[in-house]
Amino acid sequence: MSEENDKIKMATESEQIQDKLESTTLIMRKKDSRPESNKVLDDTWAELTQDWQAQPTAKTDIATLVKRTRRRTYGAKLCFVLNILATLAIFIAFFYGIYQGEWGEPVNIYLGFGSLLSVAFVYFEMKVRVAAWSQLCDSPEKAIDNAISSCESSMKYMRITQISLLPFLPLVNWFIYTLAQTSTKAVLPAYLIANGLMFVVYIVVDYLYRKRKKEHQQLVKVKLA
Numbered sequence: 001m002s003e004e005n006d007k008i009k010m011a012t013e014s015e016q017i018q019d020k021l022e023s024t025t026l027i028m029r030k031k032d033s034r035p036e037s038n039k040v041l042d043d044t045w046a047e048l049t050q051d052w053q054a055q056p057t058a059k060t061d062i063a064t065l066v067k068r069t070r071r072r073t074y075g076a077k078l079c080f081v082l083n084i085l086a087t088l089a090i091f092i093a094f095f096y097g098i099y100q101g102e103w104g105e106p107v108n109i110y111l112g113f114g115s116l117l118s119v120a121f122v123y124f125e126m127k128v129r130v131a132a133w134s135q136l137c138d139s140p141e142k143a144i145d146n147a148i149s150s151c152e153s154s155m156k157y158m159r160i161t162q163i164s165l166l167p168f169l170p171l172v173n174w175f176i177y178t179l180a181q182t183s184t185k186a187v188l189p190a191y192l193i194a195n196g197l198m199f200v201v202y203i204v205v206d207y208l209y210r211k212r213k214k215e216h217q218q219l220v221k222v223k224l225a
Contacts, residue, residue: 065143069150073136076153080122080129087118106178113171121164128156144223151216158209165198172198 094111097103103111132153136146172194180187 062140062143065147066138066140069136069143069147070138072150072154073133076129076150076157077133080125083118083122083125087115087122090115090118106175110171110175114168117164117167117171121160124160125157128153128160144219148216148219148223151212151219154212155209155216158205158212161205162202162209165202169195169198 090111093103094108094115097108097111132149135149173191176187176190176194180190
């Protein structure tokens with residue numbers, strides 16, 4: 001009986017020792033797995049960081065920006081000169097019609113009001129352009145500032161163009177109506193052509209305005225970055 005009890009006791013102790021060994025082994029495995037898990041996380045984070053750093057970032061080509069601003073400035077100056085020449089041509093035609101009496105009253109009135117509108121347009125264009133041109137330079141350090149100023153000048157010029165169409169629209173329609181009173185030709189095509197042309201001009205100018213505005217916003221973001 002005593003021998004049987006000793007065997008049972010030894011078996012129980014053996015099971016307890018085995019359970020302790022298994023528990024210790026499990027704990028050791030968990031401890032060993034934590035550094036591995038941390039290492040995997042560290043390696044994954046390092047790869048993500050490298051991928052993020054390798055992503056392409058938006059860069060500004062200063063040389064291209066300077067050339068584009070210079071090219072637009074030349075174009076704006078040419079446009080300004082052409083507007084001045086057009087205004088002078090309208091004045092010459094008006095005074096010629098007044099002194100020679102060859103154009104007739106409707107044409108003289110149209111040229112007279114047209115010349116005044118043209119002078120007002122050139123005056124405001126001059127204020128906008130000169131203010132922008134006085135700040136321009138070819139320094140690479142000022143490339144973004146110059147491009148922003150050029151965009152702002154272009155947007156103001158386009159708004160002036162759109163506003164100038166408002167008084168010009170009734171003037172053109174009055175002129176066509178007056179000429180139609182002494183003509184036997186159909187007046188509808190003339191109305192359609194004149195108003196359609198001004199509508200197209202307005203749409204094109206509005207498109208260019210939105211394009212410059214978008215470019216202006218991008219340049220401001222680059223400057224603030």
